[in-house]
Amino acid sequence: MNDLNAMCSEQGFKNSFDIAVIGAGPAGMSAAITATEAGARVIVLDDKPRSGGQIYRNVDASPLKQPEQLGEDYLKGAELTAAFSRCGAEYLSGVNVWHVGDNGEILLSENGETTRLTARQIIIANGAMERPFPIPGWHLPGVMSAGSAQVMLKSDGLVQDDAIFAGTGPLLYLIVAQYIRLGVRVRALVDTTPKANYFDAMAEIAGAFSAPEMLLKGLGLINEIRRAGVTVYKHAHDLAVIGEDKMQGLRFTSGGNTQEVQADHLFLHQGVIPNLNITRALGVEHSWCEQQLCWKPKLNQWGQSSLEHIAVAGDASGIVGADGARLMGRITALKQLQLLSLKSVAECQSDAAADLQKLQKMQRFRKFIDRLYRPIDLHRIPEDDTTVVCRCEERTLADLKQGFELGGRLPDQLKGQTRCGMGPCQGRMCGHTVSELLARWRGDRVADVGYYRLRSPMRLLTLQELSLFSDLTPSNNPQTEVKS
């Protein structure tokens, strides 16, 4: 009873799943498919009501009359979600995972109740989140992320007429194109990709040609937006939202001139970064990635982290995109199957060989994309004192500067000084900004500054939810029983 090991062996794994997969996006789904095929008892946990993840959200139940307008890539998800629903993995949708332990314990909330389960191996595939875009006024009502525009579209079929889209990156152009195809009026596209990025990206152009079809897809979107007659401002910087209590317009510099565009709605986007809350709370090692300007869990090519039972796949591991995520999910699952003795080392190697190669090729293209759409410093590391950094606790850059002067040199110290990062999002929104700000103020590398130390519960959890507690063990579904 007193001993940790006793707990893990006696109570822990008798009734546990072989593999728990957190996240039902392309990485999680393909991991689950691969693992169940080999006979593993798999459970998949996702906080959305339907599988598909961010990219394939609601692909099998779209509220739109003509979902094909969202593009071919979106429809490709239908085939994957169908294979996933047939694969025999147990699947809990609409659940919030709030604790993952290095002993294989997972706690989650479902319909206001708490469930505990254990798994021998855990694959974290909870995807990416949008990079924060801390400009003056970004906290005002009317300003949202472009990702949330897409969620509204895919989940509820809702759109916003006459909005401004601002930022950089393929996802931004895709959403604008999806809007246009649906006949929604777009006020302007304010593109913040700096001119210099085009030259810098040339150095990686060989990588781009390693995947020419992807390069063409990107160019096609921009042409489509131009042809539709949307005003496009190029190389914009110094963005600031106009308005007191709510957004009224956007001010920025483009082509050497200060521009102002009036609108009630603004969708911001400057790329995506891994969703770290689970891997950070678990305590796996992370490193700062200069290429993608984000923290990533340290992983080997099989997605294995610094903790024995924990693997990470898909965008949660570093941004790889939907196709890359799908490959990684499979590769990661193959390794887990080997660890569970459901595949031999040789089988694991040969089954994964082709995918590993494809993934490597994609990573070269990724390098090009990352270079081209690298967000500028000013849009990541705010300089205007009034800019809100922590939206939960409404802490501005001026508040943080003061905290730094009072000795807040590490993210956790700054949090203690200012409450920045103490709100319900646990620093998900401000973590990267704070790491980069402190690095600049200290004159150090971001890697030396580190990140917040996170803890469970990772989500809002009420006393009532915790009090309604039950354990979940694998059901005796013959389909998922281990083959001998």
Added chain:
Amino acid sequence: MSAITTSDVLVIGGGIQGASAAYHLAQRGVSVQVLEKDTVSRHASGVNAGGVRLLGRHIAEVAMSKEAMQRWHQLDDELDADTGFRARALINIAADEADLNTLAQREQQMHGLGYFHEVRLNQQELRERLPFVADHCVGGVVSEQDGYAIPFHSTHAFRRAAQRHGALFNEGEQVEQIRRVGNSWMVTTSAGRYQAEHLLNCAGAWGDLISVMIGDNVPMSYSAPMLMITARMPHFATPVVGAVSRPLSFKQFENGTVLIGGGAKGFADRANNRTRLDYKLIANGAKNAIDFFPIMKTASINRMWSGLEGYMPDNLPVLGKSPRAENAYHAFAFSAHGFQLGPVIGEVLADLVTTGESRFDLDPFRINRYDRKVL
């Protein structure tokens, strides 16, 4: 090997007991060296619930606990520090007739011994003091002088006061070997060697290991009591709350957050300084809190943690002279209620070192109280 550091007294353990002992000794002009394997206040003394509780103490502890309570009320002045101490009535709630009977018996016993600080409350009095208590609660008992303090700050307050009087604290030094050489104690740590006339074992959940090095065996166990704290809530409870027979205790701080304990224990891995929560048990704690205070249903939990603590089978500490070795003293295994005693334990230990005796009856706390009687 490095030179030997000498002092009158060596204190093993930088928790509240070690820091308080160092303070009381140094104040009397005794030279003190504290050895702490991690950092001061890193364990139970820094992460506990901060309950400064006289209510419901075991009879054997009441006299010391009363003395400690008086000290708490002036501690900030005495130590010239901010321990975060707040005087708050502490109420234990009776949930049924059986609880009321327990309280009646307790009252008779306490009055018989001349203790009158615990006062019974009927249902209406309970409701007046705790308007949000659940209807099924039938009464309770209150101690007016109790309160709470911030554990980390309190332990460091003792440490700094001790340092002002010349006590030395070495952190990151684990005691690995203890020997008796002539009339003194020789102690080897991970980083150096120490010599002293007197040795104090204030090693908390590791107290049994130090005891064995000194030559005393003790049936101590260790565990990891769990706590959780909520986000800010509207103010609903001024007194600190416990229960007569249920595992429940909580306090609402001035900023609105509520700290919930109750004694449920997680898993302790003391060799690695680690603990793990038992979520099923902590869920039960949440249920108890809601049963007694339905208003807490929607409180959102901000953080859960646990700390390592040593326990004796009778839940009383080991406190007093070593029966086998000269000039060695124990103060450990406070069984999850040693924080409140901190201010007085230092005095007891300082008395033992400087005068050879204590004004309190320490017989119930003998380390060898479980030794089998010789037939």
